[in-house]
Structures are given as structure tokens and as C-alpha cells.
Amino acid sequence: MSIPDLPETPPTPMPVTAAPNWSWVPIRSLGPRHRERITAHLLLLETSDRYFRFGYSATDAQISKYVDMLDFEQDEVFGIFSRRLELIAMAHLAHSVAAPKKDSPAMSEFGVSVLPTARKRGFGRRLFEHATLHARNRGVETLLIHALSENTAMLKIARNAGATVVREGSESDAWLKLPPDTFASHVDELVGHQAAELDYRLKVRARQVSGLLDAIGEVKTSLGKTSKVAEE
Ligand SMILES: CC(C)(COP(=O)(O)OP(=O)(O)OC[C@H]1O[C@@H](n2cnc3c(N)ncnc32)[C@H](O)[C@@H]1OP(=O)(O)O)[C@@H](O)C(=O)NCCC(=O)NCCS
DSSP states (O other), rough: OOOOOOOOSOOOOOOOTTTTTTOOOOOOOOOOGHHHHHHOOOOOOOHHHHHHHSSSOOOOOHHHHHHHOOTTTSSSSEEEEETOOOOEEEEEEEEEEOOOSSOOEEEEEEEEEEGGTTTTHHHHHHHHHHHHHHHHHOOOEEEEEEEEETTTHHHHHHHHHOEEEEEETEEEEEEEEOOOOOHHHHHHHHHHHHHHHHHHHHHHHHHHHHHHHHHHHHHHHHHHHHHHHOOO
């Protein structure tokens, strides 16, 4: 599939500057130390979701291999964690994609997955917006989303952002031309990163406090039982 002529500016405003009903979703940048969590997340996807995500029904072994091969230096991986620190949604922004022609502008490919229990809450869209911000801040001019034509949700996210969708039978490519980076787009990225890190640390602390309270509760219960036995 060759890159189509893309409109100079997306028909809808870029999501980075849009978002009237904005509510913040913490999105963290993931690194090599997150491989285990990424694997656990992807293994929770059912066969049909794996087919949508990878274009084939990836086996557990193929998923492990994919995660092992993730290049966190070259590419970017983002995640959304639940309060229990489960990775409920993640996206892979592959900067290593070869441009279709020698002189074609820099482009990156976006792939995403949201656990079934966390769907239809806007996480897929948020990860896409986050990825477009990071891509434009790295000088990427075009974002590619390769999806099955029946993947309504993914194609909707792409179309809503102004992407041009080219369908070839059962497969579709969505191309989104990105605006150049600005001072504001870099500030957006920095602020988002720091806020997400803070959110994660607060969740870790909350888990620790909750674990401590559980342990105190257990000690209290067993002490109560012991003193009851002693009284008898
Ligand atoms: C595609 C996927 C990431 C969407 O995640 P999500 O968090 O549920 O998506 P959102 O809540 O952000 O919804 C985005 C849009 O798609 C629509 N949508 C969501 N699920 C839908 C569905 N099953 N059918 C039709 N539309 C759907 C939403 O209404 C929303 O549109 P709107 O903004 O116009 O209202 C998720 O379904 C998934 O992980 N699928 C398996 C893997 C996959 O397909 N990856 C994409 C290929 S790389």
C-alpha cells in the first residue's frame, strides 16, 4: 500500500489542542523494566483481539517474542495503569518504520490495546492523542495505523483525528499528517510526563499503605484470637 496524498491540515483540529470535555488520564512512558507487565497485559487479550492488534492470532510465544524484541531506545511505549497498578492499556509507537519512498517524510506506526474490562472509556483515543503529541515532538510528519477493515473502533479513533483511511479489502491503512512541533507541544509532553509519574508514585504509595493496613488488621485478628484462647 503506498502513501496517499494527505490533506495539508487535518479536517478536524488536532486532539492535542482540542478536547472540550477534557478529563485527565495518566499515561506513563514504559521501559525495559516493564517487559513483564507488558507481556501480562498482551497475554490477557483474547484470540480475536490479538488478531486485531497484530494482524494475526499471535500465540503466547509470539507475544513473548514481540515483547522481548521491543526496542525502547528507538521506539516509544506508553501505558495506562489502574489503581491496582495493572497495565490496562498500552500503545507502541514504532519510529523505526521504513518510509515507503527514499525521500518520504519521517513516519511512525501506532499500535494499541486496551483490556476488554477497560474499553469504551476513551483510553484508546487518549493513547492515540498521546502518541501523536510524542511523534510530532520528534519531528515525525506522518503517523500510520495499520488495521483490519472490520476494526471499527481503531478506524474511528483514526478518522476522528482526521486520518485518511485507505481500504484494501480486509485491511486498511490510516494515515495522519501531523502538524510540526511547537513550544506548547513540548510543554504539554513534559507536564503530562511529570504528572503521570507523580500519579504512579501515589498509586504505589496507596498500595503500600493498603498492604500495611491489611497486615495490621491480620495481626489484630490473630491477637484477638490468641487472647480469647488464653481467657478460656
Ligand atoms: C481498538 C481499541 C484499542 C479501542 O480502545 P477503547 O479504549 O475501547 O476505545 P475508545 O473508548 O477510546 O473509543 C474510541 C472510539 O471508538 C468507538 N468504539 C469503541 N469500541 C467500539 C466498538 N466495539 N465498535 C464501534 N465503535 C467503538 C468509541 O465510541 C469511540 O468513538 P467516539 O469517540 O466517536 O465516541 C480496543 O478495542 C482494543 O484494544 N482492541 C483490540 C486490539 C486492537 O484492535 N488494536 C488496534 C489495532 S493496532
